[in-house]
Amino acid sequence: MALLCAGVLLTGCASAREIPAQPAASPTAAAAAQGTETPRRVSGFGLYFDTAVTVTLYEPEDGLLDDIWAACARYEQLLSKTVAGSDVDRINRAGGERVQVDPETWDILQRAGEISRVSGGAFSVSIAPLTALWDFTGGTERVPTEEERLEALPLVNDAAIVLGEDGTVTLPAGMSIDLGGIAKGYIADRIAAMCRTRCQGAVISLGGNTYVTGEKPDGSAYRVGVQDPQDSRGAAVAVLSLRDGSVVTSGIYERCFEKDGVWYHHILDPETGSSAMTDLASATVVTESSMTADAVATACIVLGSEGALRLLGELGLDGLLIGRDGTLWQTEGFGDKYGMVLTR
Ligand code: ADP
Ligand code: MG
Numbered sequence: 001m002a003l004l005c006a007g008v009l010l011t012g013c014a015s016a017r018e019i020p021a022q023p024a025a026s027p028t029a030a031a032a033a034q035g036t037e038t039p040r041r042v043s044g045f046g047l048y049f050d051t052a053v054t055v056t057l058y059e060p061e062d063g064l065l066d067d068i069w070a071a072c073a074r075y076e077q078l079l080s081k082t083v084a085g086s087d088v089d090r091i092n093r094a095g096g097e098r099v100q101v102d103p104e105t106w107d108i109l110q111r112a113g114e115i116s117r118v119s120g121g122a123f124s125v126s127i128a129p130l131t132a133l134w135d136f137t138g139g140t141e142r143v144p145t146e147e148e149r150l151e152a153l154p155l156v157n158d159a160a161i162v163l164g165e166d167g168t169v170t171l172p173a174g175m176s177i178d179l180g181g182i183a184k185g186y187i188a189d190r191i192a193a194m195c196r197t198r199c200q201g202a203v204i205s206l207g208g209n210t211y212v213t214g215e216k217p218d219g220s221a222y223r224v225g226v227q228d229p230q231d232s233r234g235a236a237v238a239v240l241s242l243r244d245g246s247v248v249t250s251g252i253y254e255r256c257f258e259k260d261g262v263w264y265h266h267i268l269d270p271e272t273g274s275s276a277m278t279d280l281a282s283a284t285v286v287t288e289s290s291m292t293a294d295a296v297a298t299a300c301i302v303l304g305s306e307g308a309l310r311l312l313g314e315l316g317l318d319g320l321l322i323g324r325d326g327t328l329w330q331t332e333g334f335g336d337k338y339g340m341v342l343t344r
Contacts, residue, residue: 040217048072049080051184051207055191058201058217067198068191075190078102079183081128081176087169088177092128096173098164106167108179108186108291115182115295116158119311122302123295124270126171128178129155133273136255136266143259149273156270181250181267184209185294188246192290208249208297209290212242221339228344229253229281229322238320238328240338246290250297251282252324267301278304279327284320285312286338293317305329 044065045054055068081088087105101109112125129152133144144152155175162170171177184206192211195202201214203222212222224247225236232253240247252275256265269276283300285293296317300308305321312319312331318338321329334340 044069046072048076049180049184049187049206052205054203054205056203057195057199058214060195060199060202064194064198068194071190071194072187075183075187078105079108079179079186081178081180088179091169091171092176094171096171098168098170100167101169103167104186106163106169108182109161109169109177110163111186111291112179112182112295113158113161113163115292115299118314119296119299119303121156121158121270122307122311123181123299124156124158125177125179125182126156126158126161126175127181127268127270128176129174130268130270130273131178131180131266132176134264134266134268136257136264138257141257141259141264143264144273153270153273156273181298182291182295185246185248185289185291188290188294192246208251208254209246209294210248211246211290213244215243226284226320226322227251227253227282229324230326236343237322239341239343240286242286242338245286245288246293247284247286248290248293248297249282249284250294250301252276252301253281267298269302276302276304278302279323279325280305280308280321281324282322283308284322286318286320286334 040059041056042060042065043056045052046069053072055065057064077083078087080086081092083089087101091099115123133148133152135142160172160175188204188206188209188211191204192213195213199214201216204211210224212224216222221241221243224240226238226249228235228237229251250267252265252267254266256263264275267276280301283297285297287293296311296315299311300321303311305323308321309329318334319331320334
């Protein structure tokens with residue numbers, strides 16, 4: 001089985017999201033393609049939420065791959081802040097009014113709220129007024145002025161998001177939310193749940209989120225690579241072996257650019273409104289909930305190594321942190337538990 005590099009499709013800071021083969025019909029829409037490699041193994045890729053999604057299924061039931069793409073399309077329509085009429089869009093445009101949302105959106109917001117609280121606000125879905133000021137798109141990069149940042153900062157406050165028991169969400173007027181730091185984890189969990197009952201084994205990859213589940217035909221564990229933040233070709237710095245679970249990496253090398261000698265990246269510090277400038281280059285979290293791992297990995301980057309290790313300890317999560325200077329930190333027992341092999 002080839003090495004699966006978490007985030008392997010993302011070539012360093014080039015911010016290009018490469019699709020390995022068979023370009024999807026439309027580069028932006030929920031397009032998907034599929035190809036059968038052997039009768040027992042089916043692979044496919046799609047482009048959703050501005051992210052390359054790849055899936056490998058062992059002994060899948062008929063129609064599973066199509067159902068996975070349909071789920072991705074549905075989640076994009078529900079959770080993307082740029083899709084008009086999505087739950088997130090309706091929440092953001094409600095001007096302080098209560099909005100009835102899909103139970104799944106509500107569940108994600110509830111978990112996001114818990115992680116926001118435990119991380120002291122390092123993870124904040126109400127980051128959207130700040131993310132709106134930045135542009136990490138190749139060629140049109142933009143650093144907001146200090147005045148713009150200072151004006152947006154008071155709007156970032158997850159504690160002000162009210163989740164009603166009746167399945168509603170109320171956001172104070174002026175605030176807005178962005179689920180970019182957690183939604184892919186949730187979707188990976190949902191796809192993994194579909195795969196558990198409908199195929200023998202599966203490898204699911206959505207950007208920095210990898211989920212492996214079930215059995216490989218030869219019975220061996222899956223091997224998942226953790227991208228080396230310093231290697232623009234996406235080589236692995238460590239290889240983990242696991243049978244079931246999610247490996248999620250957040251890194252400062254994704255969606256980033258240099259301006260006037262400063263490197264900016266897409267994980268923002270809710271206290272400064274600028275890219276998190278901590279000692280960490282990447283944070284990898286391994287657990288069965290890709291949603292939790294996604295949000296916590298993002299929070300780790302904002303907190304820096306000391307705070308990240310404290311947060312991982314408090315939540316009882318396994319993590320591997322890589323410093324900007326190449327230092328590696330791991331939670332207790334991590335290397336043994338995942339048979340970690342360092343490649344440098
Ligand atoms: P990726 O989307 O590349 O997998 P992350 O999971 O770390 O990376 O999420 C980064 C995205 O989350 C950003 O693009 C933005 O939409 C959002 N975001 C940025 N900073 C924060 C933050 N401090 N808390 C929550 N979400 C954030
Ligand atoms: Mg995340």
